[in-house]
Amino acid sequence: MTASSTRRTTAAHSRPAAVGAIAVAGALLLTGCGDQTQNNGSDGGTAATSSAPLADMLPQTIRDEGVIKVGSDIAYAPVEFKDSSGRTVGIDPDLAAAMGKQLGVEFRFQNGTFDTLLTGLRSKRYHIAMSAMTDSPERQKGIDPNTGKKVGEGVDFVDYFTAGVSIYTRKGDDQGIRTWSDLCGKKVVLQRGTVSEDLAKAEAEKCPKDKKLSIEAFDNDQQAQTRLRAGGADAGSSDFPVAAYAVKTSGGGNDFQLVGEQVEAAPYGIAVAKDQTRLRDALKAALDAIIDNGEYDKILRKWGVVDGAVKEATINGGA
Incomplete structure (x- = not known):
């Protein structure tokens, strides 16, 4: 989701009819965004660090805690939403769970209003923001797209999906x-x-x-x-x-x-603070790993959004 640049955000380049035909919508029926509650369901993706191939890429503090705190507007089906039992489900939680297996940590989703997620990231309430957020130059630089004025430090993005x-x-x-x-x-x-x-x-x-x-x-x-x-x-x-x-x-x-x-049409990105380059690079490696092993494709097929798939994770690909 992108605060005027939180797509769920600021404009990316135009490309008509890109992300998929209406047939995609039909496939979405295969299944089934604020307060500051957190998700502790099975979709967190907990994994033993010892068996996770990419665990040593994470900052030691996160490895010790075993949790990556995720800011997300959990009311954006099918990207992230609550199912009938109150569990956080959707494309982003499923991808996070698969990445968690690679990194040996739980991705714990915390619900927040979309236009406050980057503020929460800057205040260290979250380690990352993952919420259908469009990667844009304005967000990367911390620029308010409406005024052209700098309002924050900006963030880095690990891009993982494309949507119009x-x-x-x-x-x-x-x-x-x-x-x-x-x-x-x-x-x-x-x-x-x-x-x-x-x-x-x-x-x-x-x-x-x-x-x-x-x-x-x-x-x-x-x-x-x-x-x-x-x-x-x-x-x-x-x-x-x-x-x-x-x-x-x-x-x-x-x-x-x-x-x-x-x-x-523009990339969705996982937002990471500019000074957290080690975490950013670990997330990219985990995404590339699940793309390579087929889990990424399986998740997108489950939710009927394969037309938005990327071939590899990229950093700050929004333009």
């Missing part, structure tokens, strides 16, 4: 919406601090004065969906995997529909 942004409407009520320019004169709901909000603000500046685009932003995507479902808006926007999952699952597939094509 989609628009969705109530089913059977698309009102002729196909592109972002079609939103002029209408109201869109979305999650605060995401690339969807960035795109909506940019489009609003281009709309004619007599066709103003109204934007209502929420703390999480589920709240935005509820507003649209109740008729309080004309359209919603979120990352494609999330929008597709909502379309296929909300109301048994009867609430929403995708309109138009994806835009702004």
